[in-house]
Amino acid sequence: MEKTHILSILVENESGVLTRVAGLFSARGFNIDSICVAKTLDKNESKMIIATSGDAQILEQITKQLNRLVNVIKVQELNDEDSVVRQTVLIKINADETTKSDIFRIKDIFGGRVIDVARNYYTLEFTGSERKIESLIDILRPLGIKDIVKTGIVALQRVKKG
């Protein structure tokens, strides 16, 4: 069954690693729904979080193919139950007298922030799960979204309880 998967990929922090990983996905016809890369605490390593989709067999192939790359140190699938998964969105929105109060109300409900204010426009920042961000966008859309940018998903395995 087609399903979204989140892969946490520890790689050596060398030039070209992102191209190797991205190239592998395109060459083998796998999807990248989103990708996030940054250094870890160890400056020799980077962590990539890739959201991808496919059935169990495709996921197994993606994992195995990633492991073939010499610069890939570790590949781990993170599932929703055992991980925290977050995305950040910045939204530039039309903020005139008629919409300001709605925007503030929605921002508070979703726990977002106003990070820039201009005449007639606010820029909002919001971090949350993908689904929550989708519903935020749905609610704000009728008020007039001027521009929007989303990060890829980041995810971290939870500490095992008990």
Place this chain on the structure above:
Amino acid sequence: MNHNSKKNLMTGSKIIIESLIKEGVDTIFGYPGGAVLNIYDELLNYKDKINHVLVRHEQGAAHAADGYARASGKVGVVLVTSGPGATNTITGIATANMDSVPMVILTGQVPTNLIGNDAFQEADTVGITRPCTKHNYLVKDIKDLAKTIKEAFYIASTGRPGPVLIDIPKDITSSVYEFDYPENVELRGYSPTYFGHHVQIFKLAAEILKAKKPLLYTGGGVISSNASNELRELAELLDLPVTSTLMGLGGFPSEHPLFFGMLGMHGSYAANMAISNADFIVAIGARFDDRVTGKVEEFGKNAKFAHIDIDPSSIGKNVKIEIPVVGDVKSVLSSLLEVLSGKSEEISSVKYERLGWLEEINAWKYEHPLNYKMGDVIKPQYVIEKIYEITNGDAIISTEVGQSQMWTAQFYRFKNPRTLLTSGGLGTMGFGFPAAIGAQIAHPGKTVFDIAGDGSIQMNIQELATAVQYNLPVKIAIINNNFLGMIRQWQELFYHKRYSFSEMNVNPDFVKLAEAYGAVGLRAKHPDEVVPVIEKAMSVKRPVIMDFVVDKEEGVYPMVAPGAPITGMLLV
């Protein structure tokens, strides 16, 4: 104390060559150019230690190094310049990558300060070769040079072997640094699994004993891991029938009573029927290629599968595997033999119970053996049979791609590993002749044939000058039907005989061509002339072209239409 000698300072060029020597390299296939002139200058100082073979086209260098590696088991080494030198090797690198051949390709690059500048003869070699190498490097700092070469040889030759490219900017080859060749490599993301998991090996042993109709399906992994002896021991211990992929031919003796030929699109009737009727198939160093499986849902449809492979990504890629064993074929088979060694009573009873299965496969073999009809014109299969007989199956045979390749696989009865050199994965026309040159250099005393078509041979014919220059007695047998024969065959069968651009209306006079290069040219037009021409070629200690003018209409059979189940064979 002399500071310099203590620190062992060297130019980058010298570091490269000293590193190669540390890796045991004594042969390089290459072609000079601007970005590698420093390295070439240094090479002159090493004439006694390194044999540099000057090819006539960089593609030839890559295929020759590949042939050298396949025939010897050593790493093949290529040295070419930046830009066009590097891009000309791409087909050769991709060929080696698909067939898991260990190679190290050294490419020159423009100086570091010009990279990205669209400089003369600049190409993004690392970018271009990333998808067709096992790994690649751009050396940006001379400090990393020796370490990079060490890693490249290690990666190329371990695990599932493959080509590794090192791109070296010109300024690195002239700058000076201390030479200290590392003893070990440290690669956090690379550690191939050699030993199979014992639980999996026990499961495999149990299943092999339990099966009623077991079958071994062997591939190129048997050859790259040098596991022919273990394979033979296993097959003979349990009377297991063996079928092989194109890449696996020679891994098990073709004349052995347990061998039933190649399987797949042009496989033998017995092999394809055995696959479809087996109840347990052990894939050994093979990767379920589409040319092997045909319609994959029907492949081994009555069987459970076990799969032994050093590359985990090959396991379960196309076919569901019940018993995966990740590990080196040789090591896994040895462990398996050890587990089975304590079960001699059980083994003799299962062998007895399975006699019927062997009889069944033998019946298919006799029902539809590989054959062809003789006539007034030369049949391609006849030429290959005669080459087999005259060389006693002991020659190294390289092939091009297409009909001549398939007839070679069917009619040359390979006895030993590393005697068939063929582009199985990429299917590269033009591979065979330079590969034969590489093989002849690896084995100066052996007879080396390239079995070619009139189309393929023209793709790297320039290497005839290389063969003549180095006095390599490679024998080229051209199966000349004035057609791209396999294309013609597909057009005949699947395109209503619309022969679109598959006829070679003009071919050179191959005898005169050979002579023009300083080689020997021979021709056979009648079946009676075939044996004398081969015998004459065998007696000449120079490169020879044999032009066999054969039946244009002959096809390769059996044949399974692409995408059809492999039991759906068109027979002769």
